[in-house]
Amino acid sequence: xxxxxxxxxxxxxxxxxxxxxxxxxxxxxxxxxxxxxxxxxxxxxxxxxxxxxxxxxxxxxxxxxxxxxxxxxxxxxxxxxxxxxxxxxxxxxxxxxxxxxxxxxxxxxxxxxxxxxxxxxxxxxxxxxxxxxxxxxxxxxxxxxxxxxxxxxxxxxxxxxxxxxxxxxxxxxxxxxxxxxxxxxxxxxxxxxxxxxxxxxxxxxxxxxxxxxxxxxxxxxxxxxxx
Amino acid sequence: xxxxxxxxxxxxxxxxxxxxxxxxxxxxxxxxxxxxxxxxxxxxxxxxxxxxxxxxxxxxxxxxxxxxxxxxxxxxxxxxxxxxxxxxxxxxxxxxxxxxxxxxxxxxxxxxxxxxxxxxxxxxxxxxxxxxxxxxxxxxxxxxxxxxxxxxxxxxxxxxxxxxxxxxxxxxxxxxxxxxxxxxxxxxxxxxxxxxxxxxxxxxxxxxxxxxxxxxxxxxxxxxxxxxxxxxxxxxxxxxxxxxxxxxxxxxxxxxxxxxxxxxxxxxxxxxxxxxxxxxxxxxxxxxxxxxxxxxxxxxxxxxxxxxxxxxxxxxxxxxxxxxxxxxxxxxxxxxxxxxxxxxxxxxxxxxxxxxxxxxxxxxxxxxxxxxxxxxxxxxxxxxxx
Numbered sequence: 001x002x003x004x005x006x007x008x009x010x011x012x013x014x015x016x017x018x019x020x021x022x023x024x025x026x027x028x029x030x031x032x033x034x035x036x037x038x039x040x041x042x043x044x045x046x047x048x049x050x051x052x053x054x055x056x057x058x059x060x061x062x063x064x065x066x067x068x069x070x071x072x073x074x075x076x077x078x079x080x081x082x083x084x085x086x087x088x089x090x091x092x093x094x095x096x097x098x099x100x101x102x103x104x105x106x107x108x109x110x111x112x113x114x115x116x117x118x119x120x121x122x123x124x125x126x127x128x129x130x131x132x133x134x135x136x137x138x139x140x141x142x143x144x145x146x147x148x149x150x151x152x153x154x155x156x157x158x159x160x161x162x163x164x165x166x167x168x169x170x171x172x173x174x175x176x177x178x179x180x181x182x183x184x185x186x187x188x189x190x191x192x193x194x195x196x197x198x199x200x201x202x203x204x205x206x207x208x209x210x211x212x213x214x215x216x217x218x219x220x221x222x223x224x225x226x227x
Numbered sequence: 228x229x230x231x232x233x234x235x236x237x238x239x240x241x242x243x244x245x246x247x248x249x250x251x252x253x254x255x256x257x258x259x260x261x262x263x264x265x266x267x268x269x270x271x272x273x274x275x276x277x278x279x280x281x282x283x284x285x286x287x288x289x290x291x292x293x294x295x296x297x298x299x300x301x302x303x304x305x306x307x308x309x310x311x312x313x314x315x316x317x318x319x320x321x322x323x324x325x326x327x328x329x330x331x332x333x334x335x336x337x338x339x340x341x342x343x344x345x346x347x348x349x350x351x352x353x354x355x356x357x358x359x360x361x362x363x364x365x366x367x368x369x370x371x372x373x374x375x376x377x378x379x380x381x382x383x384x385x386x387x388x389x390x391x392x393x394x395x396x397x398x399x400x401x402x403x404x405x406x407x408x409x410x411x412x413x414x415x416x417x418x419x420x421x422x423x424x425x426x427x428x429x430x431x432x433x434x435x436x437x438x439x440x441x442x443x444x445x446x447x448x449x450x451x452x453x454x455x456x457x458x459x460x461x462x463x464x465x466x467x468x469x470x471x472x473x474x475x476x477x478x479x480x481x482x483x484x485x486x487x488x489x490x491x492x493x494x495x496x497x498x499x500x501x502x503x504x505x506x507x508x509x510x511x512x513x514x515x516x517x518x519x520x521x522x523x524x525x526x527x528x529x530x531x532x533x534x535x536x537x538x539x540x541x542x543x544x545x546x547x548x549x550x551x552x553x554x555x556x557x558x559x560x561x562x563x564x565x566x567x568x569x570x571x572x573x574x575x576x577x578x579x580x581x582x583x584x585x586x587x588x589x590x591x592x593x594x595x596x597x598x599x600x601x602x603x604x605x606x607x608x609x610x611x612x613x
Contacts, residue, residue: 023570053576057593060544060574061600063608067563067575077564 010089010199011037013173013181014113017201018042022084025049025109027071028091032059039064047083049074072096078108087113093149099161106167106204115199120154120192123177138177139196155184155192162202171201232371240334241298242268242291245371252367255520258354262343265368266334267291267326270310271318273374278609280374281316281602282365283325284382284389287457287514288506290333293325294318299333299505305588308595315599320606321378328389329364330356330513338509339440349509351437356513358385358521362392369400376400378609379602383407383587384554385514388521391562395523395530398538403605405598407546407587410558411565412522417553420460421515424453428508437509450508451499458498463550463583467491527562531569543573544601546587546594553584574601 011034018024020042026035029048038044048066050056059066067074071088072095086109088101093116095101105112117139127135134144142149153161155174162169172184174195184191184198230250237244244266252260268291273280283293283306290297294310297303310316310323327335330353338353345352369377377400382390387409394404428434431449439445459467471491475481478488487493530538543566547559556577566573578593580586587594 053579054593057576057597057600060576060597061604063601063604065542065572065574067567067573068577069575077567079568079570082567082570 009175009179010115010197013175013199014087014089014115015041017113017171017173017199018044018085020044023047023082024085024087025078025083026087026089027075027105028089029059029064029066030055032062032064032066034087034089035059035064035066036062071101075101075104075108080107081110083109085109085111085113089113089115090117092116093151093153095151098151098153099165102161102167103165106202110203111170112202113199114158114202115197116153116158117149118155118174118192118195118198119152120156121177121196122193123196125193137196155195155198158198158200162200166204167202168205169200170203173199175199230367232367234371237266237334239298240266241296242266242334244334245368247367247371250367252363254354254360255357256355260336260354263329263336263364264334264340265326265329265336265364267324267368268293268295269325270294270323271312271321273322276613277374278376278378278613279321279606280377281321281323281379281381282369282377282393283310283316283323284365284380284386285325285328286382286384286386287518288454288502288511289386290331291325291327292333293323308590309598315595316381316602317599321602324369324372324374326365326368328356328361328385328514330361330510330517332507332510335364337507338437338513339507348438348440350440351509353437353509353513355520356517358388358392358517359396361517362389362396365389365393366397377402378606379403379405381405381407381598382409384409384584385518387554388518391527392523394538394541394543395526398530398534398541399536401541402609403542403544403602405544405546405601406559406562407594408548408551408554408559408584410554411524411527411561412558413518413520414558417460418519420456421519424456425512425515427452427456428512431508434508437512439508445503446508447503450503450506450511451496453508453511454502454506455495455499458495460553461583461585463552463581465550465581466583469581470494524561528565531565531571539571541572542601542605543571544597545573545575546597547575547577548582548584548586548591549577549579550581551584551586 022044024044024046026048029050035046035048039046049069051070053068056066056068086105092098124135174182174184174191175197176194177196231248233246235244244264246264248262289305292304294304294307312319327333329335330337332339338349342349380390380393387406390404390406428446428449431446433444434446474490476487476490476493481488545559545563547556563573563575582589
């Protein structure tokens with residue numbers, strides 16, 4: 001849903017948010033470019049889901065653990081805390097029920113990494129204001145009637161949803177349309193205007209999950225303080 | 228390993244046969260086979276590290292002639308398009324073994340072979356066979372060949388059942404499993420179709436409770452009907468329509484009789500006729516039963532959740548076909564779901580085709596691409612880790 005250059009930039013930033021030797025699920029992994037990069041660079045153990053069967057088969061043919069599937073139907077098959085990180089890159093806005101998907105990410109993963117195009121960017125606001133038509137940009141190049149992006153939202157919207165769901169934003173990175181990178185502050189003054197693409201690292205609490213190990217299974221608790 | 232074995236070259240079958248004696252091989256039915264034989268073919272060369280072995284498991288009416296010349300049918304092997312030099316399963320790189328299942332009829336011990344205890348063919352007195360027995364017999368074969376590790380076990384349909392059974396019985400021996408168009412259990416509908424086929428055979432007057440070899444008359448009509456029924460289940464409505472429609476066979480008008488007016492009738496009759504030339508009716512009874520008895524839903528779950536021998540290293544590839552109603556995607560996906568729930572290495576794809584269950588044997592480039600890529604990339608990983 002984006003041009004190649006900015007996808008690569010996206011990948012680099014996602015990688016920078018991940019600790020080495022982690023278990024990772026990439027939802028909408030395509031041909032598996034990001035996960036194979038993560039395997040190589042930070043020794044991750046990776047898994048992927050891809051809805052397009054041709055792309056899924058390309059990833060499988062690279063020896064990656066990829067299943068053909070749908071983020072909204074197939075996350076239920078993973079048990080709680082199966083992964084250290086679950087990545088949803090540039091896809092949340094294409095989901096039928098983004099809120100449910102977001103909750104699923106943090107059920108099956110200790111942390112989630114979500115990136116999305118910010119609909120609050122000044123160019124988009126101006127386009128709607130002055131042309132009176134649905135905005136189209138380099139990052140969102142579709143006409144309203146053929147766009148896969150059915151749930152547009154802004155950084156502010158996303159932060160409010162996280163707050164409502166008790167999700168902690170551990171880190172957030174904004175990218176301007178020229179690719180300049182900055183961290184999004186808590187107060188959110190101008191960032192919502194200038195961020196064209198945002199990447200969030202999410203979890204339920206700010207501390208590490210407690211792992212209770214038995215011989216057969218690893219039980220993982222998400223938090224010690226009742227939310 | 229108290230048994231003895233002897234590997235012979237069978238000139239007429241153009242394959243090797245391992246004869247086991249003193250084997251004390253206990254079947255699921257508690258019957259003990261002391262003497263039995265396994266017919267097999269191999270392709271390619273075993274490398275020094277012995278890490279390039281692929282076991283291909285054949286389907287219900289398959290045989291050891293996976294590729295190359297089949298001296299029985301006088302045609303190419305059943306998966307020639309998949310296995311061979313520079314084919315998706317490349318015998319320039321891999322050492323491929325394919326054996327006739329126990330209970331079969333192309334050289335391995337089965338109902339048409341002589342029972343050494345009575346000196347006459349087993350016939351209907353052959354012991355009941357399960358997929359588990361078939362896999363255990365294959366393990367005897369590999370032991371006799373001094374092969375301790377399998378890079379991959381690959382199979383479609385009944386072959387997929389064997390592949391997944393391998394992961395239960397000998398997980399420490401295998402690295403990769405390719406499971407195509409199979410299931411963790413044979414469905415009620417599938418058992419029903421098998422039962423109709425068996426009834427056709429058993430109601431043929433020549434069947435004689437399985438002792439037909441002595442009479443010199445085989446239950447050919449029954450077996451042909453069984454094959455015709457089964458053949459319908461291997462296709463899809465669309466594929467049949469595309470291939471035959473309502474086209475008439477060598478005539479312009481209908482005959483107002485029961486000749487094969489329609490091409491589809493003529494085709495099925497031909498399939499039935501040619502099948503009886505190469506397959507034994509009793510084997511058909513025993514092997515369809517082996518598939519019916521297959522249900523590893525609970526065993527598989529337990530083996531994945533609480534493995535007694537570790538199976539965490541196994542990479543699974545599960546493939547299904549959109550138009551396969553015999554082993555539909557949903558049944559194949561059960562395996563994927565179980566593996567994912569317990570964080571195992573699994574890949575899954577559903578290939579879009581209208582060719583039905585038979586797709587795995589046919590010209591499906593997407594299947595070739597996936598199998599080839601999966602094998603080659605995992606073999607590269609293995610080599611770089613060793």
